[in-house]
Amino acid sequence: MLNEKMEAALNKQINAELYSSYVYLAMAAHFHGLNLEGFANWMRIQAQEENMHAMKIFDFIYERGGNVRLMALEAPPNEWDSPLDAFQQSYEHERKISGMIDELVNLALDIKDHATWNFLQWFVAEQVEEEDNANRVVENLKLIGDNSAGLFMLDRELAQRQPEAEAGEDGGGE
Ligand code: OFO
Numbered sequence: 073m074l075n076e077k078m079e080a081a082l083n084k085q086i087n088a089e090l091y092s093s094y095v096y097l098a099m100a101a102h103f104h105g106l107n108l109e110g111f112a113n114w115m116r117i118q119a120q121e122e123n124m125h126a127m128k129i130f131d132f133i134y135e136r137g138g139n140v141r142l143m144a145l146e147a148p149p150n151e152w153d154s155p156l157d158a159f160q161q162s163y164e165h166e167r168k169i170s171g172m173i174d175e176l177v178n179l180a181l182d183i184k185d186h187a188t189w190n191f192l193q194w195f196v197a198e199q200v201e202e203e204d205n206a207n208r209v210v211e212n213l214k215l216i217g218d219n220s221a222g223l224f225m226l227d228r229e230l231a232q233r234q235p236e237a238e239a240g241e242d243g244g245g246e
Pocket of ligand 1: 089092121122125165166169199202
């Protein structure tokens with residue numbers, strides 16, 4: 073049975089994961105508009121992954137006899153100054169989400185909720201990958217600078233990212 077405080081915190085995390093999905097979908101639209109289809113592909117898959125993260129928590133709440141309460145989603149930004157700006161913001165966003173997961177883990181420890189603590193370990197590991205995936209693209213974009221051939225090559229590379237189920241691994245980098 074879920075403690076009320078934990079139920080509320082998990083519901084808040086569902087909202088954060090859905091907002092993440094919304095942000096990445098907005099970034100996908102932005103990249104489609106720039107004809108950077110590989111970047112757009114990477115972002116669309118990231119948006120799907122975030123939706124999967126939300127659903128993982130959704131299912132867990134019911135498994136533990138709790139209730140899901142969906143909340144309003146904030147509108148995401150729609151414009152970024154450059155691909156580097158978008159990926160830097162992704163990286164910062166993932167660091168913020170990692171902090172939220174850490175807070176959930178702290179709460180689970182405080183209230184001795186071992187089942188939720190155990191459930192959250194998947195997210196702790198996932199956030200290591202999420203930060204690394206975004207940061208690797210940030211570093212590539214820094215190296216590329218304003219070299220359009222480099223940007224073209226990276227766009228082709230990001231086009232290779234496959235959805236998790238097809239990639240057969242958890243998270244699937246680019
Ligand atoms: Fe759900 O990991 Fe990103 O935000």
